Amino acid sequence: MTSEALDLTSLLKVNEVELVYRNPIPYERRLQVCSSQAAYYILRQTWNENRIELVEEFRILLLNQQNHCLGVSTISSGGLASCLADPRLIFATALKAGATSLIVAHNHPSGNLTPSYADKTLTTKLQEGGRILDIAILDHLIITPQHYRSLADEGLLP
Numbered sequence: 001m002t003s004e005a006l007d008l009t010s011l012l013k014v015n016e017v018e019l020v021y022r023n024p025i026p027y028e029r030r031l032q033v034c035s036s037q038a039a040y041y042i043l044r045q046t047w048n049e050n051r052i053e054l055v056e057e058f059r060i061l062l063l064n065q066q067n068h069c070l071g072v073s074t075i076s077s078g079g080l081a082s083c084l085a086d087p088r089l090i091f092a093t094a095l096k097a098g099a100t101s102l103i104v105a106h107n108h109p110s111g112n113l114t115p116s117y118a119d120k121t122l123t124t125k126l127q128e129g130g131r132i133l134d135i136a137i138l139d140h141l142i143i144t145p146q147h148y149r150s151l152a153d154e155g156l157l158p
Helices: 003-011 036-044 087-097 117-133
Strands: 057-063 069-077 101-107 136-143 148-150
Touching: 036 057, 036 069, 036 101, 036 136, 036 148, 057 087, 069 087, 087 101, 087 117, 101 117, 117 136
Parallel strands: 101 136
Antiparallel strands: 057 069, 057 101, 136 148
16 A cells, blocks of 8 residues: 555544433433522532632533423633633533533632623623524523522523
8 A cells, every 4th residue: 555545544534423411310300490599509519618619610500491400510610710611612511411501600719799791791602602502591690608699580691
């Protein structure tokens, strides 16, 4: 085989992408999220008590059409004042899980529940991307150990 044939063969190889999602919880036992308080309770259980006031983390609560919880995914972990939440990773996770809606959340280690400009901008960006993919962004929660703030409850979702 010539070197040209070897180069052509290697160019024709591509990686196969396989999508797999398994939910071991039976449908009738999945939690239904009907309020921001229920979402806070579910999400709050996923935060490490030793880190919630130390580093900012971004999570998503994945929901089906009936708002049953499909799962929670940690998207990123950052520093004291910020973390990067990549919309591509958020939607890739939602698509893989077959989610039709999301509640996004992050903690503020400072304890301040006021949404930043970056928080509002990200929420708008996610809603725009969600519209294209038919994945609704139902809420954005800011979480502290004792309290939360719901952008949807306060009419702050674009």
